[in-house]
Amino acid sequence: MSVPIRxxxxxxxxxxxxxxxxxxxxxxxxxxxxFDQATNDRPxxxxxxxALREASMRLRSAGDGEGWLDAExxxxxxxxxxxxxxxxxxxxxxELQESFDRITEAAAFVRSRCRFPVFAGxxxxxxxxxxxxxxxxxxxxxxxxxxxxxxxxxxxxxxxxDNQMRRVxxxxxxxxxxxxxxxxxxxxxEPWEAARRDGVDIVTSERIVSEGAERAxxxxxxxxxxxxxxxxxxxxxxVAAGTGFPEPGGIGYYQLKQxxxxxxxxxxxxxxxxxxxxxxxDSGAVTARIAARLMLDLLGAIIPSRE
Ligand SMILES: [Mn+2]
Numbered sequence: 239m240s241v242p243i244r245x246x247x248x249x250x251x252x253x254x255x256x257x258x259x260x261x262x263x264x265x266x267x268x269x270x271x272x273f274d275q276a277t278n279d280r281p282x283x284x285x286x287x288x289a290l291r292e293a294s295m296r297l298r299s300a301g302d303g304e305g306w307l308d309a310e311x312x313x314x315x316x317x318x319x320x321x322x323x324x325x326x327x328x329x330x331x332x333e334l335q336e337s338f339d340r341i342t343e344a345a346a347f348v349r350s351r352c353r354f355p356v357f358a359g360x361x362x363x364x365x366x367x368x369x370x371x372x373x374x375x376x377x378x379x380x381x382x383x384x385x386x387x388x389x390x391x392x393x394x395x396x397x398x399x400d401n402q403m404r405r406v407x408x409x410x411x412x413x414x415x416x417x418x419x420x421x422x423x424x425x426x427x428e429p430w431e432a433a434r435r436d437g438v439d440i441v442t443s444e445r446i447v448s449e450g451a452e453r454a455x456x457x458x459x460x461x462x463x464x465x466x467x468x469x470x471x472x473x474x475x476x477v478a479a480g481t482g483f484p485e486p487g488g489i490g491y492y493q494l495k496q497x498x499x500x501x502x503x504x505x506x507x508x509x510x511x512x513x514x515x516x517x518x519x520d521s522g523a524v525t526a527r528i529a530a531r532l533m534l535d536l537l538g539a540i541i542p543s544r545e
Pocket of ligand 1: 385387447
């Protein structure tokens with residue numbers, strides 16, 4: 239029957255939705271994590287997965303398996319790569335540790351069924367329950383972020399979106415942490431000093447802006463399997479205002495893309511998350527669109543096209 243009615247709802251890049259969890263198999267699987275109960279500042283990142291789905295529909299594949307042409311690089315990416323939208327983690331409001339357990343359980347399920355998982359937050363606290371899904375690996379964690387998120391404890395709080403990199407660094411499976419894009423005037427220096435003491439590699443935003451990504455990241459050598467976490471606030475808020483904690487300065491789209499591609503080239507990325515996209519503060523869905531495009535760029539650098 240031919241009726242001009244388009245059916246279906248936004249999914250990541252128009253990927254097939256996982257209607258039946260028994261039947262989950264794909265090269266790339268997207269899992270939304272609509273969680274923002276650990277934010278210290280402006281909430282709303284729980285709406286990130288929905289905003290990213292909508293924004294990514296602008297980039298939906300025609301479904302012919304041809305992938306996308308990166309016009310500026312003259313490369314076709316993700317040709318013949320199957321994608322699936324798994325849905326969102328069922329979060330338990332208020333119950334922080336139970337929500338974390340659910341995030342870990344859902345991520346482990348996705349990991350067991352699909353070659354490459356992509357997690358879309360959510361505030362940045364989710365990176366801890368996500369990374370602990372990979373405890374059977376020896377991991378480097380590369381964090382793109384304006385902020386260090388390396389506070390040990392404040393007001394008795396140890397699992398907020400300002401603590402998760404410290405918790406991640408304590409996991410026995412995590413051998414190396416690299417922080418890219420840091421900046422800002424710090425009120426407390428303990429996290430900075432602790433990260434230095436722990437051997438965390440740090441590349442500031444200003445270095446990338448002044449030297450370019452290639453030179454600034456020349457010494458960044460992730461080893462082993464690598465988990466990448468992208469806090470969208472690493473971007474200049476003049477470029478991407480849709481985030482809970484905008485920080486003056488920062489890098490642009492091309493600089494972040496180039497840095498992501500350099501990391502992908504140097505190591506084996508086994509999963510990534512993108513966090514802190516907050517549509518409440520986004521104008522014209524610009525931040526959501528940039529974030530969606532970066533997801534595609536990074537995936538294209540990680541998963542080779544099938545000829
Ligand atoms: Mn962060």
